[in-house]
Amino acid sequence: MSLLTAEQIGKKFGGVVALNDVSLTVEKGEIVGMIGPNGSGKTTFINNLSGLYAPTAGRFVFNGEDITGYPAHEITAKGISRTFQNLRIFPNISVLENILIGLHCRIPVSLWDVYARIMKTRKIEKQAGEKAMAVLEIAGLAGRHQTLAKNLPYGKQRLLEICRAIVSDPHLLLLDEPCAGMNPVEMDDLADFIRVLQEKGITVFVIEHNMRFIMSVAQRLIVLENGSKFREGTPDQIQKDKEVQAIYLGEEGDI
Ligand SMILES: Nc1ncnc2c1ncn2[C@@H]1O[C@H](COP(=O)(O)OP(=O)(O)OP(=O)(O)O)[C@@H](O)[C@H]1O
Ligand SMILES: [Mg+2]
Structure with a gap:
């Protein structure tokens, strides 16, 4: 198939x-x-x-x-993840934060989850951070995770957008x-x-x-x-x- x-x-x-x-x-x-x-x-x-x-x-x-x-x-x-013909990164937040945005679809959001979410928030954040850093590592951007996205060279900004698309596996x-x-x-x-x-x-x-x-x-x-x-x-x-x-x-x- x-x-x-x-x-x-x-x-x-x-x-x-x-x-x-x-x-x-x-x-x-x-x-x-x-x-x-x-x-x-x-x-x-x-x-x-x-x-x-x-x-x-x-x-x-x-x-x-x-x-x-x-x-x-x-x-x-x-x-199925995608990137766009016109670059869609958030220029005024860090490289790492741009990636974390791509993980929102994997973080529980239902009411039922609220309590558990409070308890789990730290764990999720830690896991999300580690996941995001692992993806940045593959793209050779890990060393620049705190850089504002707009300060990356253009080619790296394009890679960053792909990183955000792949962080959700x-x-x-x-x-x-x-x-x-x-x-x-x-x-x-x-x-x-x-x-x-x-x-x-x-x-x-x-x-x-x-x-x-x-x-x-x-x-x-x-x-x-x-x-x-x-x-x-x-x-x-x-x-x-x-x-x-x-x-x-x-x-x-x-x-
Ligand atoms: N939202 C829309 N409303 C009306 N027409 C549209 C819309 N999106 C695309 N089109 C039309 O559909 C056709 C195909 O456009 P599309 O953007 O898919 O081409 P493309 O192959 O991606 O071109 P390019 O290489 O320039 O990016 C064009 O005639 C375009 O004007
Ligand atoms: Mg096109």
Whole structure:
């Protein structure tokens, strides 16, 4: 059974067809890339999958369960985390506090828990702190946990956002253009980081325009064009595909 199956996903915004009949699977442990020209529907795909919108057609099956149209917090609780195309960190709090925010979905909040919560608060905080530090360690940010997020170099801010997404132990991590604004060295660090996440058992679905990056990090690529799945294959197959090259002509992310 695939970790994720998207079946004939469609999304319309009024008269705009942003996605049309997109079917794909993601296997446990894979790094899958999604590419496509601007406006081809990449972000819309993960917005629908992560519960920001509900698709107008089709369904998402995750770990054998139909999760189509679940609200975002339930999707997160099922084990799907994401980052956003535009960086969403809190600039004026510390690196560590930015990570702790990502753990809120794992901390009990029901009334029934209130008493126990008071008793457990210290323990939870300690565990949360340790968990957050462990994640920062993997990203090479542990030494800067007290730094205000805004004072990190841009590439590290991007890593910080990924750290926040993985601290809740997702099975599937969705990254929307994680390289945007990064220099080549930062991109190489990010590629290494993503491979470490894969070794730790996290499946990664990554949208990216930077071809050097996506071709080196993804094991399989899905190409969207105008809201539809245009091609699927290994990076090598996609790179050599003349029709894929043609849809990129004139794009800044030439293949
Ligand atoms: N909330 C929305 N309301 C209306 N139209 C939308 C909305 N979100 C996306 N669209 C439209 O859906 C289409 C796909 O947009 P999307 O952002 O998914 O593309 P993308 O492949 O992520 O592009 P980019 O590479 O520029 O990030 C575009 O025509 C866009 O204008
Ligand atoms: Mg996008």
